[in-house]
Amino acid sequence: MNRKMLVVGTAAAALAIVLPTFAQSNAFAKIADAIKYRQSALYLQNYHLGRLGAMANGRIPFDPKAAVEHADTLAAISKLPFGAFVDGSDKGNTRAKREIWTEKDKFNAGATRLHEEVVKLNTAAKSGNLVHIKSAVGAVGKTCKSCHDDYQKPL
Numbered sequence: 097m098n099r100k101m102l103v104v105g106t107a108a109a110a111l112a113i114v115l116p117t118f119a120q121s122n123a124f125a126k127i128a129d130a131i132k133y134r135q136s137a138l139y140l141q142n143y144h145l146g147r148l149g150a151m152a153n154g155r156i157p158f159d160p161k162a163a164v165e166h167a168d169t170l171a172a173i174s175k176l177p178f179g180a181f182v183d184g185s186d187k188g189n190t191r192a193k194r195e196i197w198t199e200k201d202k203f204n205a206g207a208t209r210l211h212e213e214v215v216k217l218n219t220a221a222k223s224g225n226l227v228h229i230k231s232a233v234g235a236v237g238k239t240c241k242s243c244h245d246d247y248q249k250p251l
């Protein structure tokens with residue numbers, strides 16, 4: 097490995113460590129950036145949970161290696177949306193309800209529950225047991241739904 101590769105590699109590694117906490121610092125230049133950020137993070141969660149759900153209910157074949165990758169990605173990203181519900185971001189291109197900001201403790205407790213269930217899903221994926229994965233996918237989905245029921249404006 098030459099010096100340039102080493103520098104690039106080290107910078108990439110540092111970025112990989114810094115990025116997941118970026119949202120926590122609320123360092124958004126514009127409110128619209130925060131809204132886009134959390135919507136993007138939630139889109140990715142929906143994608144990866146959706147692939148696991150499709151394996152769990154037989155819509156796509158069970159691929160144990162892919163299941164672990166999806167579960168690892170979910171574990172890496174499941175805190176990201178919640179640093180982006182910054183003050184003032186109830187207005188704009190968003191379905192977020194005002195109650196997110198007036199019931200912060202309850203909202204944050206839901207975020208914690210999501211992450212806890214995602215950690216269990218990760219363990220289930222690593223067990224390679226589809227029955228365990230199925231039940232863990234359901235538990236994660238329940239935390240999504242509970243928060244959407246309380247805090248997302250209907251379409």
Ligand code: ASC
Nearest residue numbers: 142145146237238240241244
């Ligand atoms: C998802 C997603 C949700 C939840 C919910 C579970 O993948 O986008 O909102 O799961 O549908 O009931």
